Every structure is written in C-alpha cells, then in structure tokens.
Amino acid sequence: MGNRKNYLPYDGEVRYYGKILTSAEADGYLHKMLEKIEWQNDEAIIFGRRIVTKRMVAWYGERPFSYTYSKVTKSALPWTQELLELKARVEGATGETFNSCLLNLYHSGEEGMAWHSDGEADLKKDGAIGSLSLGAERKFSFKHKKNKERVDILLEHGSLLVMAGTTQTYWWHRLPPTKKVLDARINLTFRTIEEKIAEI
Numbered sequence: 001m002g003n004r005k006n007y008l009p010y011d012g013e014v015r016y017y018g019k020i021l022t023s024a025e026a027d028g029y030l031h032k033m034l035e036k037i038e039w040q041n042d043e044a045i046i047f048g049r050r051i052v053t054k055r056m057v058a059w060y061g062e063r064p065f066s067y068t069y070s071k072v073t074k075s076a077l078p079w080t081q082e083l084l085e086l087k088a089r090v091e092g093a094t095g096e097t098f099n100s101c102l103l104n105l106y107h108s109g110e111e112g113m114a115w116h117s118d119g120e121a122d123l124k125k126d127g128a129i130g131s132l133s134l135g136a137e138r139k140f141s142f143k144h145k146k147n148k149e150r151v152d153i154l155l156e157h158g159s160l161l162v163m164a165g166t167t168q169t170y171w172w173h174r175l176p177p178t179k180k181v182l183d184a185r186i187n188l189t190f191r192t193i194e195e196k197i198a199e200i
C-alpha cells in the first residue's frame with residue numbers, strides 16, 4: 001500500500017483505493033447489508049448525557065470482543081458470510097489483516113458523523129483501518145488536531161479507504177452532513193482489536 005498516493009501531507013497515512021468492487025457487487029452487498037445486519041441506533045454519551053443518533057451501527061468480529069466507542073461498550077456479533085467475503089476483499093487489496101468491523105448506516109445525507117479519531121484503547125495502536133463504502137457517495141474530511149489543516153476525499157460506491165500509521169494520533173475525521181444527498185450509505189470499517197491478556 002506504500003506506493004499509493006498518501007492524501008495526508010504529514011503525520012499519518014490515508015490511501016484511497018477507489019472502487020474495489022464492481023457496481024453490481026457493491027449493489028448486491030448494499031442490499032444484503034441493509035437486510036441482514038443487526039442494525040441498532042447508536043448511543044453516545046456527550047457532556048454526560050446519553051443521546052440516541054438516527055445513524056445506525058453494528059459491531060461484528062471473530063470473537064465477542066467488547067469495544068468501547070463514544071463511552072458505550074458493545075459486544076461483537078459473529079461474522080456473517082457477506083462480512084467475511086468483504087473482509088477478504090479488503091485484506092487482499094491492502095495486505096493487512098483485520099479481526100473486527102464497525103458498520104454505520106446513514107439513511108440520507110442528513111445523517112453524518114462528527115469530528116473524532118479512532119484511537120480507542122481497545123484498538124491496536126497505529127493499526128490500519130480499512131473503510132469500505134456502499135451506497136451514496138459522500139465527502140469525508142480530515143482535520144489536523146494542531147494546525148487545523150484540512151483534506152477532503154469523495155468516497156464512492158464500492159470504494160476502499162485505508163487510514164494507517166499515526167493518522168488517528170494527529171488527525172480528526174468526520175462525515176459531514178449534507179442536504180444534497182438523499183440516498184442511504186453504509187460504511188464498514190475493518191479494524192484490529194488487541195487481545196488483552198488479563199493481569200494476574
């Protein structure tokens with residue numbers, strides 16, 4: 001993945017692979033995911049209050065990992081056939097391996113995700129995150145945590161984006177809401193959860 005253009009000027013690596021699925025494959029997976037994934041409304045604790053977002057989420061993995069995201073802990077469901085197929089495609093394209101996947105469903109452009117970085121304690125430090133997009137094309141933005149430099153990328157139907165190295169330490173990212181997009185989008189972020197060995 002090192003010879004592909006890095007979209008970040010410094011302090012991290014963001015590589016965009018473009019469409020890694022044909023449009024027929026991407027359509028097929030979009031419909032299967034809408035139907036078969038156990039979508040739940042996302043909850044977050046913001047300024048001490050529990051809020052429920054319209055965006056829906058699901059969490060799958062090779063073991064029932066518990067994963068804390070926005071201060072809410074979830075337990076991973078076992079891989080589905082489609083998720084295993086997509087994981088293999090993302091691993092084949094990147095040469096990385098992943099053991100879990102967080103899925104987001106945005107019903108329209110009015111739903112997005114606020115500025116954040118994915119440096120949760122459970123995630124492997126500086127591990128690659130493979131982000132596969134299905135459905136409506138959306139803009140994805142990065143902002144440097146210190147100097148506020150911005151980088152925008154358009155994420156296409158069936159495309160893959162990889163965030164690696166120190167990206168999560170130095171950059172925030174978000175999916176900005178937009179009134180221009182009426183269709184749904186699903187995003188799958190393949191991740192590596194560290195196996196914690198209990199201290200005796």
Ligand SMILES: O=C(O)CCC(=O)C(=O)O
Pocket residue numbers: 102104113118131140155173175187189
């Ligand atoms: O929807 C996206 O493209 C990004 C989702 C994201 O940043 C996340 O799940 O952490």
Ligand SMILES: [Fe+2]
Pocket residue numbers: 116117118173
């Ligand atoms: Fe993220």
